Amino acid sequence: MNGDTxxxxxxxxxxxxxxxxxxxxxxSVVWEHTDRATCTxxxxxxxxxxxxxAASWYALFQAxxxxxxxxxxxxxxxxxDVAWVSLNENILGVEAGATVAAVNVFVRxxxxxxxxxxxRMVVHHASVVTDSSPTIQ
Amino acid sequence: MNGDTxxxxxxxxxxxxxxxxxxxxxxSVVWEHTDRATCTxxxxxxxxxxxxxAASWYALFQAxxxxxxxxxxxxxxxxxDVAWVSLNENILGVEAGATVAAVNVFVRxxxxxxxxxxxRMVVHHASVVTDSSPTIQ
Numbered sequence: 001m002n003g004d005t006x007x008x009x010x011x012x013x014x015x016x017x018x019x020x021x022x023x024x025x026x027x028s029v030v031w032e033h034t035d036r037a038t039c040t041x042x043x044x045x046x047x048x049x050x051x052x053x054a055a056s057w058y059a060l061f062q063a064x065x066x067x068x069x070x071x072x073x074x075x076x077x078x079x080x081d082v083a084w085v086s087l088n089e090n091i092l093g094v095e096a097g098a099t100v101a102a103v104n105v106f107v108r109x110x111x112x113x114x115x116x117x118x119x120r121m122v123v124h125h126a127s128v129v130t131d132s133s134p135t136i137q
Numbered sequence: 138m139n140g141d142t143x144x145x146x147x148x149x150x151x152x153x154x155x156x157x158x159x160x161x162x163x164x165s166v167v168w169e170h171t172d173r174a175t176c177t178x179x180x181x182x183x184x185x186x187x188x189x190x191a192a193s194w195y196a197l198f199q200a201x202x203x204x205x206x207x208x209x210x211x212x213x214x215x216x217x218d219v220a221w222v223s224l225n226e227n228i229l230g231v232e233a234g235a236t237v238a239a240v241n242v243f244v245r246x247x248x249x250x251x252x253x254x255x256x257r258m259v260v261h262h263a264s265v266v267t268d269s270s271p272t273i274q
Contacts, residue, residue, distance in 0.1 A: 036214045038223050038240070043267035046223055046238045048212065075185065077173045077259070079244055082219035084260060086175045086183055101183045103175070103262045105242065107216055122214070123221060125240045127264030130180035 005076045008083040011106055011119040012076075016069045016089070022061035028054065032107060032120035040125040042100055067093040081108040083119060089126065102126040142213045145220040148243055148256040149213075153206045153226070159198035165191065169244060169257035177262040179237055204230040218245040220256060226263065239263040 011030065018026035031037055033050040040046045041060075047053050070090040077084055082105065089100040105123035109115050148167065155163035168174055170187040177183045178197075184190050207227040214221055219242065226237040242260035246252050 036212075038212070040223075040238045040240070040264060042264065044238070045236075045266050045268075046210070046225070046240075048223070073183070075173075075175070079219050080217040082216050084242060086177075086185070086260070086262075088183070099182075101177045101181070101262070103177070103183075103240065103242075103260055105221060105240075123223070123240055125223075125238070125262045125264070127177060127179065127262070129182050131182075 004078045004083065008076050008078060008085060008106055008119050009074070011121065012074070012085045012087075012104055013071075015104065015121060015124070016071060020066070020068060022066070024054075024057055024061060027057050030121050032109075032122050034122070036122050038123045038125075040127075042126050042128045046125075065093055067091050081110065082106070083108075084123075088129070099129040100126045101129050141215045141220065145213050145215060145222060145243055145256050146211070148258065149211070149222045149224075149241055150208075152241065152258060152261070153208060157203070157205060159203070161191070161194055161198055164194050167258050169246075169259050171259070173259050175260045175262075177264075179263050179265045183262075202230055204228050218247065219243070220245075221260075225266075236266040237263045238266050 015030045018030055035049045037050040037053045038048050039053040047056050072088045072090055074087040084103055084105045086103045089102055091098045103125050104121055106119040107122050109118045109120055152167045155167055172186045174187040174190045175183060175185050176190040184193050209225045209227060211224040221240060221242045223240045226239055228235045228237060240262050241258055243256040244259050246255045246257055
């Protein structure tokens, strides 16, 4: 595993740690604060721009329920300054548990500031797996 | 709109045209034939590698039902040789219609062959929008 892959995996894990901890500050560090920040929670319409995305995390973190994520089948691909992670979120804390398929896209920060080189989330798209044994596998 | 954005939008449209036409050859041209090809149909587990992805299109195109896509809210972002499109697929042909939120990731072909410079799909992730008016919008 090379350095980029490790750094992307670390950014990806920071996302789920912020989600589990319901820590809006930590979630804010994970994301790029731009118009292209795009988030699709399971079953939701797509939210665009950091303002909308942040508001969704604020609302989700107000909810009573704590979730725990067991991440499986992680695959990281890096192409230049963009990387994407596909994985399964095995979620404990919802009735009978749930498996959510997700893809997370990250972009390497190139703004020349103190965070230069760090990976920021620009896309999170998650969907509940409803058919555990599709006919095509 | 610059040339990259136009080319990515064209690749994205070619994907939906192949889907509507149930044309496996056209779908094959859209996708990168690599291990990183990743496809999550609504409610499905994630399929990885062009072999699995191609098999899913083959099976879907065998189904009797023709679908028609009206694409709305397309947003294209390009970063180097990677681009992603987020959009809504408004699908006619299923009972009462459906809205599917999708993100499609493309990579610019750099293999030096005759297709050098063309954009190929590496990720398609689609999920049905079940809540048309989430509390956070």
